[in-house]
Amino acid sequence: MKFGEKIKNLRKDNNMTQETLAEKLFVTRTAVSKWETDKGLPGIDSLKLIADLFHVSIDELVSDEDIKTQHHLENKRAKSLYFVAIVFLAITVLFTLLTFFLNNTYFVIGTVAGVVGYFVFALLAKPRDKRLSARKVILPYIIARIVLLAIIVITIVTTLIKLNS
Numbered sequence: 001m002k003f004g005e006k007i008k009n010l011r012k013d014n015n016m017t018q019e020t021l022a023e024k025l026f027v028t029r030t031a032v033s034k035w036e037t038d039k040g041l042p043g044i045d046s047l048k049l050i051a052d053l054f055h056v057s058i059d060e061l062v063s064d065e066d067i068k069t070q071h072h073l074e075n076k077r078a079k080s081l082y083f084v085a086i087v088f089l090a091i092t093v094l095f096t097l098l099t100f101f102l103n104n105t106y107f108v109i110g111t112v113a114g115v116v117g118y119f120v121f122a123l124l125a126k127p128r129d130k131r132l133s134a135r136k137v138i139l140p141y142i143i144a145r146i147v148l149l150a151i152i153v154i155t156i157v158t159t160l161i162k163l164n165s
Helices: 003-013 018-025 029-036 044-054 064-102 107-124 128-164
Strands: none
Touching: 003 029, 003 044, 018 029, 018 044, 064 107, 064 128, 107 128
16 A cells, blocks of 8 residues: 555544644645645655654555655656756757847846756756765766856857957
8 A cells, every 4th residue: 555545544544634634744735635645755754743643653654665656756856857957058058149149138138047047957856865865976066067157157258248349
């Protein structure tokens, strides 16, 4: 049985609504709904509260299958966010080229928006389990991002200098 089914059965067996359970766990009703539909797993603090509330062990609540499902959901989300980051990178390149070839400085706004979008979505794209392990090798990650940012800034500055001369 999956985690969502387990928590739903425990909740119903104890005559609780999702709202009541959410209040006891200090979360929102939508969080409980998300757990019951297997669209996510609660954090360790919530798992402890659930186990205490229903007098079961955490091992009884969460199976290996639940953990695999959660990893699959996180990886799927990460791939979607990575795709959006690549789109923003393409937008950056497009607007930089438009600025350069059309000699119009207003396109720099699109370039800057693309850079900001890329960095935001690139940071969000890494799955949580990989973010935790990446903390050990954070310096190369930061250096790579700084180099990429420097290349983009140099391209923008060069384009603006060309336009102003």
